[in-house]
Amino acid sequence: MKTLYHFQTAARIEAGPHSLNLLGDYLDQIGLNQIRSVFILTQPSIVSLGYADQIKEGLAKKGISSEVNTDIQPEPTEQNIEQVFQLFSEGGHDAILGIGGGSVLDAAKILSVLKTNEKPISALIGTNLVEKPGFPLVLIPTTSGTGSEVTPNAIVTFPEKELKIGIVSPYLLPSLVILDPVLTTGLPKAITAATGMDAFTHALESYISNKANPFSDMFALESMRLISSSIQQAYHHGDNLEAREKMLIGAMYGGMALTSAGTAAVHAMAYPLGGKYKISHGVANSMLLPHVTAFNADHVTDRLSDVAGVIGIEPKGSKSSQAERVIRKIEEWTADLNIPQNLKTFGVSKEDVPSLAEAAADVKRLMDNNPKPMSVAEIEAVYLKLLDM
Helix, strand or coil, rough: CCCCCCCCCCEEEEECHHHHHHHHHHHCCCCCCCEEEEEEEEEEHHHCCCCCHHHHHHHHHHCCCEEEEEECCCCEHHHHHHHHHHHHHCCCCEEEEECHHHHHHHHHHHHEEEEEECCCCHHCEEECCCCCCCCCCEEEECCCCCCHHCCCCEEEEEECCCEEEEEHHHHHHHEEEECCHHCCCCCHHHHHHHHHHHHHHHHHHHHHHHCCHHHHHHHHHHHHHHHHHHHHHHHHHCHHHHHHHHHHHHHHHHHHHHHHCCCCHHHHHHHHHHHHHCCCCHHHHHHHHHHHHHHHHCHHHHHHHHHHHHHHCCCCCCCCHHHHHHHHHHHHHHCCCCCCCCCHHHCCCCCHHHHHHHHHHHHHHHCCCCCCCCCCCHHHHHHHHHHCC
């Protein structure tokens, strides 16, 4: 049992259908009514759906001007974020609002601290290297996946290293989060599947990690309960607002769990797949999750038995059989959600596996949090399972 553990999250969270309509009122309530100019970071699809205009109109009613930027790329690089930061700096804005998927939210978090810390992104990579609070930050997720809106983490892609690397700092936590499930009802099926399984992975890895604790356990179990009961409904019936709300809250709880306990080998192995082959983070996690969980199972049998209970598996048989059924259930979900299960689909070959394994092993912050140590050879063996299917 850990003797010391902690929890931190966003300063304020507002949730519920159509909560976006009350953005201006929320700013007043948290004392951000002194803001005069907001930099809205989003993606083209959000603009086309009219949500950016809705935000601009809401801000204008409060006498706040705004500028919309859609230049952040999926899985943004250091160079991409710094290019957008230049535009932000030239605009004279005093707050940032990020609305979109995890890439947009992570980039918004980084922009908020770049100005005040006067350091390049490369100097902030790591844990607790951000020295000063950033600009006021509002985050509004439109996918149910990363939980980035409530975590002190932001991920940056470094193409030259073929890796994604994180910035971890409490100064990345936003002043306000708005969780409006209406914004997620139009998500394409593939994004619903990948982001939803990403959120489930956050919760499962946090629950079995070496740093699991009473705070993370509570959020992780509830996250898995909500996601397991709604992910297939949200995928097949995207306009089901109840399922969408469960997914959005479940993803947030997954983010809260990883904030306290951290993720582990699945994420460490997913990073080089994204960095080198541009495999989306949620898809990479989904592919790896059953195989890494099977590797860990003999070290976390009791915990996986707990997971079985919250994801709807009947309580019968031994704890080992319950753990096995959790793995089978994950495989059933990924099949039903049409998530690719063979790395060959993305151009990965067996010759690539040694370098992928070395890169994953180097993500020591996450590998050290895995409940069962993994050698480079054992990491290779997991990757090979995804090439022999």
